[in-house]
Amino acid sequence: MAIFRKREIEEDQGMEYLVTLPRRVVTLYVPLGIIVFVLLFPFYWMTITTFKSKIELYDYDNYSPFWVVRPTMENIDRLLFQTSYPSWLWNTMLVAVVATAISLVCSVLAAYAIERLRFTGSRIVGISIFLAYLVPPSILFIPLALMVFKFGIFDSKLALILTYPTFLIPFCTWLLMGYFRTIPFELEECALIDGATRWQILRQIMLPLAVPGLISAGIFAFTLSWNEFIYALTFISSSENKTVPVGVVTELVEGDVYHWGSLMAGALLGSVPVALFYSFFVEHYVSSMSGAVKG
Amino acid sequence: MSQSVAAISGPVLSLGARVRDSRDLLGLFFMLPATVVLLAFMAYPLGLGIWLGLTDTTIGRRGVFIGLENYEYLMDDSVFWLSVFNTALYTVAASVIKFAIGLYLALLLNKRMPFKAFIRAIVLLPWIVPTVLSAIAFWWIYDAQFSIISWVLVKLGLIDEYIDFLGSPGPARASVIAANIWRGVPFVAISLLAGLQTVPASLYEASTMDGANAWQRFRYVTMPMLTPIIAVVMTFSVLFTFTDFQLIYVLTRGGPINTTHLMATLSFQRAIPGGHLGEGAAIATAMIPFLIVAIVFSYYGLQNRKWQQRAGND
Numbered sequence: 256m257a258i259f260r261k262r263e264i265e266e267d268q269g270m271e272y273l274v275t276l277p278r279r280v281v282t283l284y285v286p287l288g289i290i291v292f293v294l295l296f297p298f299y300w301m302t303i304t305t306f307k308s309k310i311e312l313y314d315y316d317n318y319s320p321f322w323v324v325r326p327t328m329e330n331i332d333r334l335l336f337q338t339s340y341p342s343w344l345w346n347t348m349l350v351a352v353v354a355t356a357i358s359l360v361c362s363v364l365a366a367y368a369i370e371r372l373r374f375t376g377s378r379i380v381g382i383s384i385f386l387a388y389l390v391p392p393s394i395l396f397i398p399l400a401l402m403v404f405k406f407g408i409f410d411s412k413l414a415l416i417l418t419y420p421t422f423l424i425p426f427c428t429w430l431l432m433g434y435f436r437t438i439p440f441e442l443e444e445c446a447l448i449d450g451a452t453r454w455q456i457l458r459q460i461m462l463p464l465a466v467p468g469l470i471s472a473g474i475f476a477f478t479l480s481w482n483e484f485i486y487a488l489t490f491i492s493s494s495e496n497k498t499v500p501v502g503v504v505t506e507l508v509e510g511d512v513y514h515w516g517s518l519m520a521g522a523l524l525g526s527v528p529v530a531l532f533y534s535f536f537v538e539h540y541v542s543s544m545s546g547a548v549k550g
Numbered sequence: 551m552s553q554s555v556a557a558i559s560g561p562v563l564s565l566g567a568r569v570r571d572s573r574d575l576l577g578l579f580f581m582l583p584a585t586v587v588l589l590a591f592m593a594y595p596l597g598l599g600i601w602l603g604l605t606d607t608t609i610g611r612r613g614v615f616i617g618l619e620n621y622e623y624l625m626d627d628s629v630f631w632l633s634v635f636n637t638a639l640y641t642v643a644a645s646v647i648k649f650a651i652g653l654y655l656a657l658l659l660n661k662r663m664p665f666k667a668f669i670r671a672i673v674l675l676p677w678i679v680p681t682v683l684s685a686i687a688f689w690w691i692y693d694a695q696f697s698i699i700s701w702v703l704v705k706l707g708l709i710d711e712y713i714d715f716l717g718s719p720g721p722a723r724a725s726v727i728a729a730n731i732w733r734g735v736p737f738v739a740i741s742l743l744a745g746l747q748t749v750p751a752s753l754y755e756a757s758t759m760d761g762a763n764a765w766q767r768f769r770y771v772t773m774p775m776l777t778p779i780i781a782v783v784m785t786f787s788v789l790f791t792f793t794d795f796q797l798i799y800v801l802t803r804g805g806p807i808n809t810t811h812l813m814a815t816l817s818f819q820r821a822i823p824g825g826h827l828g829e830g831a832a833i834a835t836a837m838i839p840f841l842i843v844a845i846v847f848s849y850y851g852l853q854n855r856k857w858q859q860r861a862g863n864d
Contacts, residue, residue, distance in 0.1 A: 283661055284663075286654070287659075287663075290658075294673060294675065294735070294736065295675065297684055297687040297688060298679070298687070300691060300698060301686075304690060315696070315701055320698055357587075364580040364582075365580065365583070368576075368577040368578075368580035368581045369581075372576060372577040377577065380581065384584075387592055389844065390596065390841070391789065391790070391793035391814075391837075392793075393817065393834065394793070394834045394835070394837055394838065395591075395592065395596065395599060396818070397599055397602060397817070398595035398599040398831070399595050401598065401827065402598070418591055420587050420591070421588065421591045424584050424587055424588060425588070428584060478678060482680045482682075484680075484681070484795065484799075485795050485796070499680075499683075500680055500683065500796075501682075503682070503683065518686055518689075519690060522683040523683075526679040526683050529679060530675065530679060533671075533675075533678045534671070540674065541670065541740060
């Protein structure tokens, strides 16, 4: 994994040589340790609850809650075979991949147009794309629900595939604009002098150079799609068409009975694809966040 | 001479070639897909949403224009005003604490330490994992009977009985704010860290030689350099906290007794389970003024100050 491959490069640390080890422990390692523990504990709790049998789960007197004495697969079993979880997983994956693909295509074209073609009004368009990202789904979901119903795509994955790009495109465009900005214009000028058309320039020069940016944008879009909840909650009603977040929240509680083991299993299995993706592409995540924020 | 005139005026181009070569037309053409999507599924719904707030549409029945009746009703609705108060409280409390902890964490992560890349990676995890799924984990952590927090506190002898985290108003508000902070700190921290890394170490060295201590270095070197990035990051953070839906929906659905209802969750409750699309749309529209304030803020934050851009030349 990328995080282990790199060796620590000794950066210019300025005044760090003044800080002694005991001081470092107190001011750096202890607070950092506490924060990291708090940030990671819910995941640990999620994981061990998934593998606890019902007896261990509710009996804190005889079993320490902090680890599993007899791990069991019954929660995962129940999740995979007695609920529609597999179809939720498939739905979420499909919607995420297709919406990401659509958004990337639109964003690459738009980013190239704004950043490189510099057509009249491109600055205004660029700013409005940024503003579009600020419009939250919690405002749009009601009119979109009406539209979805009118077009007859209510309760289908198509509704999600068409509406997810509304928040994916602005972010990806913004990110890709930043990436295109870092590619020197001279490359394009040479190609133009050699007689290439804009389309050829985009395909054969800009795209290969912007691949890291495309990966970052794609991964981020994928994560954002998995994270989406309110549209999926509003537009989908039948159990087989739900996405993982909606399904786990609405269908794993039967009346008064909370199947905590299966709930945690659902949460864990739902987080695994995204976390796996993340572990392979950490640098891209961080660079896309930094790039987005630095503008 | 006539040959060179013909050469200067150039060949006759076809329409397709002219489109390809004209920057404006080509730009328009490239922008088309994105523009279509955004106009159809964002601009139009935005207008439609505002319009819906002025009608009495319900699920299953077309509405008629009723002017500001929805808003008049909401003005007298105590639950609505409670949700406005909750949203303000939630946003302010969570954002301030997220900023404080996020900045502190960014400063910590900026120092030299072993496995820095790995630690940075795992710190981002709460933000990467889908909100709803980690909210479910918190739901379990906050359970009134089996909460691990209560168990630990009882074992340590600090409290006598289990805390009803999500069942009483005060603890419920604190619990959702805590969950939001947990989720939001990584984004703030990593973004601010990126900003911190652009501050040249030479500035710190120079200020130390001039006699500045750690606090003065922070106040006079770090903070001014960070301000534009803080403006952008906090605008996003405030915006997403203000319009938060997932966390509240999973943990409390707005209860107990509407004390954790945000405007977004109330809008959903009135519109979908309740069926009053018009009323829900009106509540959602009421969020827009706050949106605009946030946008204005971020626009000014994004203007990089001239002297900061020159900082690299030393």
